Amino acid sequence: MDSQGSPSESPPNENAIIKVTGGGAYKFADLFKERLGVNIDKEGEMDCLVAGSNFLLKAIRHEAFTHMEGQKEFVQIDHNDLYPYILVNIGSGVSMIKVDGDGKFERVSGTNVGGGTYWGLGKLLTKCRSFDELLELSQRGDNRAIDMLVGDIYGGLDYSKIGLSASTIASSFGKAITENKELEDYRPEDISLSLLRMISYNIGQISYLNALRFGIKRIFFGGFFIRGHAYTMDTISFAVHFWSKGDMQALFLRHEGFLGALGAFMSYEKHGLDGLMVHHLVERFPMGAPYVGGKIHGPPLGNLNEKISWMEKFVQKGTEILAPVPMILPATTGLGGFEVPLSKGESLRSDASALNIGVLHLEPTLEVFPLLADPKSYEPNTIDLSDLSELEYWLTVLSEHLPDLVDKAVASEGGTDDAKRRGDAFARAFSAHLARLMEEPAAYGKLGLANLLELREECLREFQFVDAYRSIKQRENEASLDVLPDLLLELDSMSEEARLLTLIEGVLAANIFDWGSRACVDLYHKGTIIEIYRMSRKKMQRPWRVDDFDRFKDRMLGSGDKKPHKHKRALLFVDNSGADIVLGMLPLARELLRRGTEVVLVANSLPALNDVTAAEIPDIVAEAAKHCDIIRRAAEAGGLLVDAMSNIQDSPKENSPCVPLMVVENGCGSPCLDLRQVSSELGAAAKDADLVILEGMGRALHTNFNAKFKVDALKLAMVKNQRLAEKLIKGNIYDCLCRFEPTLN
Numbered sequence: 001m002d003s004q005g006s007p008s009e010s011p012p013n014e015n016a017i018i019k020v021t022g023g024g025a026y027k028f029a030d031l032f033k034e035r036l037g038v039n040i041d042k043e044g045e046m047d048c049l050v051a052g053s054n055f056l057l058k059a060i061r062h063e064a065f066t067h068m069e070g071q072k073e074f075v076q077i078d079h080n081d082l083y084p085y086i087l088v089n090i091g092s093g094v095s096m097i098k099v100d101g102d103g104k105f106e107r108v109s110g111t112n113v114g115g116g117t118y119w120g121l122g123k124l125l126t127k128c129r130s131f132d133e134l135l136e137l138s139q140r141g142d143n144r145a146i147d148m149l150v151g152d153i154y155g156g157l158d159y160s161k162i163g164l165s166a167s168t169i170a171s172s173f174g175k176a177i178t179e180n181k182e183l184e185d186y187r188p189e190d191i192s193l194s195l196l197r198m199i200s201y202n203i204g205q206i207s208y209l210n211a212l213r214f215g216i217k218r219i220f221f222g223g224f225f226i227r228g229h230a231y232t233m234d235t236i237s238f239a240v241h242f243w244s245k246g247d248m249q250a251l252f253l254r255h256e257g258f259l260g261a262l263g264a265f266m267s268y269e270k271h272g273l274d275g276l277m278v279h280h281l282v283e284r285f286p287m288g289a290p291y292v293g294g295k296i297h298g299p300p301l302g303n304l305n306e307k308i309s310w311m312e313k314f315v316q317k318g319t320e321i322l323a324p325v326p327m328i329l330p331a332t333t334g335l336g337g338f339e340v341p342l343s344k345g346e347s348l349r350s351d352a353s354a355l356n357i358g359v360l361h362l363e364p365t366l367e368v369f370p371l372l373a374d375p376k377s378y379e380p381n382t383i384d385l386s387d388l389s390e391l392e393y394w395l396t397v398l399s400e401h402l403p404d405l406v407d408k409a410v411a412s413e414g415g416t417d418d419a420k421r422r423g424d425a426f427a428r429a430f431s432a433h434l435a436r437l438m439e440e441p442a443a444y445g446k447l448g449l450a451n452l453l454e455l456r457e458e459c460l461r462e463f464q465f466v467d468a469y470r471s472i473k474q475r476e477n478e479a480s481l482d483v484l485p486d487l488l489l490e491l492d493s494m495s496e497e498a499r500l501l502t503l504i505e506g507v508l509a510a511n512i513f514d515w516g517s518r519a520c521v522d523l524y525h526k527g528t529i530i531e532i533y534r535m536s537r538k539k540m541q542r543p544w545r546v547d548d549f550d551r552f553k554d555r556m557l558g559s560g561d562k563k564p565h566k567h568k569r570a571l572l573f574v575d576n577s578g579a580d581i582v583l584g585m586l587p588l589a590r591e592l593l594r595r596g597t598e599v600v601l602v603a604n605s606l607p608a609l610n611d612v613t614a615a616e617i618p619d620i621v622a623e624a625a626k627h628c629d630i631i632r633r634a635a636e637a638g639g640l641l642v643d644a645m646s647n648i649q650d651s652p653k654e655n656s657p658c659v660p661l662m663v664v665e666n667g668c669g670s671p672c673l674d675l676r677q678v679s680s681e682l683g684a685a686a687k688d689a690d691l692v693i694l695e696g697m698g699r700a701l702h703t704n705f706n707a708k709f710k711v712d713a714l715k716l717a718m719v720k721n722q723r724l725a726e727k728l729i730k731g732n733i734y735d736c737l738c739r740f741e742p743t744l745n
């Protein structure tokens with residue numbers, strides 16, 4: 001765990017204590033002391049397992065999943081409804097623990113028929129030299145050769161009276177009694193599979209019986225025996241499902257290989273993690289270990305240079321890092337049972353658990369956005385990438401965008417040799433992530449499009465690209481600020497109603513400046529910023545594909561017997577630099593200010609594509625303020641013009657009351673917005689807000705399209721991707737959405 005990312009470099013000292021659990025804590029304590037001078041504190045194995053599993057289930061959003069017929073499905077565990085559960089740890093032997101709370105547990109049962117039995121018997125019977133070899137054999141096995149099935153007893157017919165199908169195993173290894181065969185006559189593949197099923201079913205059944213004993217529905221399975229192996233999980237799940245008639249669920253943990261180690265770590269006092277909440281933790285996936293295509297190569301990587309040179313070495317070796325990895329399509333047998341192992345493949349699937357290593361960052365200032373109508377049911381992502389064709393499409397979009405992004409990133413750092421080297425390494429690292437996800441879609445937990453887009457930004461930051469679109473953003477800001485005075489004059493000559501429409505059109509039109517969209521980037525070669533902006537505004541024909549403008553207008557300006565509604569405070573979640581903020585959102589903010597509504601511009605904390613950051617806004621506002629009194633006075637009132645104020649001596653403060661224009665950072669560095677984890681400044685600013693405006697495709701479409709708020713909400717975006725336009729709004733690329741969702745009161 002990394003609290004602020006500052007690695008301690010102090011040498012190991014005499015007082016260093018490492019918390020360790022398991023048999024190794026006893027076996028190697030002296031060696032550690034002798035060779036490294038560190039003391040080992042031995043922690044109870046069960047305590048650590050439970051502490052580790054409780055921590056994971058509380059701290060990581062997509063930790064638990066079911067695994068049935070080759071399909072992983074993440075399960076959202078309600079933290080207030082976690083206990084009691086049964087934890088089954090399958091190592092050499094098996095422990096079954098009833099967990100009732102933090103530090104509250106009891107080992108209620110176990111079995112000596114466990115992982116050691118599979119490995120031990122398997123070794124004797126197949127002459128396998130390694131555990132992985134034995135598992136790999138099982139992938140190609142057929143247990144009918146050796147197990148006695150119900151069908152074998154009843155002449156191939158189902159014994160339906162007691163609800164057993166012909167393929168149900170009546171007796172593991174039972175066929176060996178009657179057949180006149182020696183060990184050599186059986187295929188090692190079949191032996192391994194029969195053994196695996198025998199042991200997994202048995203563990204599943206005993207776990208079920210124990211859960212039944214205590215009236216518990218959830219059973220979590222962990223331990224080194226599972227190691228992310230799909231077929232092992234399937235057999236255990238099948239057993240639990242079969243015996244409980246679907247009433248209980250076998251659940252697995254993404255980080256199951258680390259339960260004990262995590263628990264030992266948690267046993268240090270004073271972590272201050274007692275009040276830990278899931279929104280305080282952010283999981284990131286750096287190139288911590290040089291892995292590619294599902295395999296770890298070499299030791300973990302420490303610093304940037306190590307990462308870069310590893311990437312370079314990797315390429316020299318000629319490994320096809322950029323080659324698309326074929327998708328693994330879900331297998332079905334059509335048999336509706338487990339007669340043929342569904343998750344089997346040509347070779348053993350990559351060791352999922354070993355690679356699902358993210359770094360958990362503690363960000364204690366993050367909080368849940370207080371204006372969400374129902375935080376519990378809130379899901380930021382609109383597109384669920386569990387659909388494999390969807391995942392493949394978006395991975396391809398990201399992959400194809402990569403060369404252009406690397407160009408921009410390298411240029412943003414002056415195009416130096418060092419920048420080129422980093423750019424190259426970034427491209428390879430990000431491609432490795434994409435390849436990894438193509439191979440194992442659930443490798444990083446449940447992913448939405450927002451997570452993929454954020455992963456890209458984080459990968460850029462990992463290779464120290466601070467702001468890839470820096471110069472593009474500056475150029476667009478300047479060009480837009482030049483035409484702002486004319487736009488404001490034009491707006492001021494309109495009636496209030498016409499102006500409101502023009503303002504919303506302006507926001508939608510300016511959202512065309514999006515360097516993350518392939519179609520838009522192609523468009524920019526065809527004209528200047530201002531030409532494209534004019535063209536885009538001209539094309540703003542209503543009705544838009546989603547068009548609630550009239551409802552918004554009625555709410556703002558009133559209609560019939562409905563009075564105009566003046567909002568107290570509006571939060572404007574802004575998107576891109578240039579025309580988007582300068583000619584779109586800022587004039588809209590000005591209109592709200594004019595009506596007496598306080599405005600908070602909410603922008604990214606860190607750069608992402610060409611999005612404007614909170615730190616960049618004050619300069620833009622200061623420029624705009626030179627041409628507009630409303631903005632100037634509001635910005636002064638909001639404390640935005642502290643430096644600039646001293647320069648403006650010619651305009652004495654007017655007496656009329658003035659509402660403030662403010663800026664807060666949102667706590668993220670992504671083109672999308674996950675409202676479960678926002679900055680505390682935003683949380684505070686939201687307290688008085690009664691209008692939320694979300695702008696852009698990332699914040700209003702990829703994420704939050706379906707989000708419901710406690711206050712009036714307006715979502716504005718231009719859809720700059722054909723497939724998404726068809727899928728979400730049954731429209732076409734460049735269609736717009738203006739969705740207004742007023743509060744019911």
Ligand SMILES: Nc1ncnc2c1ncn2[C@@H]1O[C@H](COP(=O)(O)OP(=O)(O)O)[C@@H](O)[C@H]1O
Binds near residue numbers: 022090114117118131
């Ligand atoms: N590469 C491996 N080598 C040996 N055993 C493995 C390997 N991968 C998984 N296993 C399984 O893990 C079991 C040991 O698990 P572990 O958690 O170390 O148990 P314990 O601490 O109870 O000895 C083995 O019996 C075997 O079934």
Ligand SMILES: CC(C)(COP(=O)(O)O)[C@@H](O)C(=O)NCCC(=O)O
Binds near residue numbers: 514575698702722
């Ligand atoms: C990253 C984005 C969401 C940014 O859009 P914005 O929020 O700036 O409107 C968008 O550019 C995007 O989804 N791009 C990928 C799709 C494409 O290239 O078609």
Ligand SMILES: [Mn+2]
Binds near residue numbers: 576611
């Ligand atoms: Mn954007």
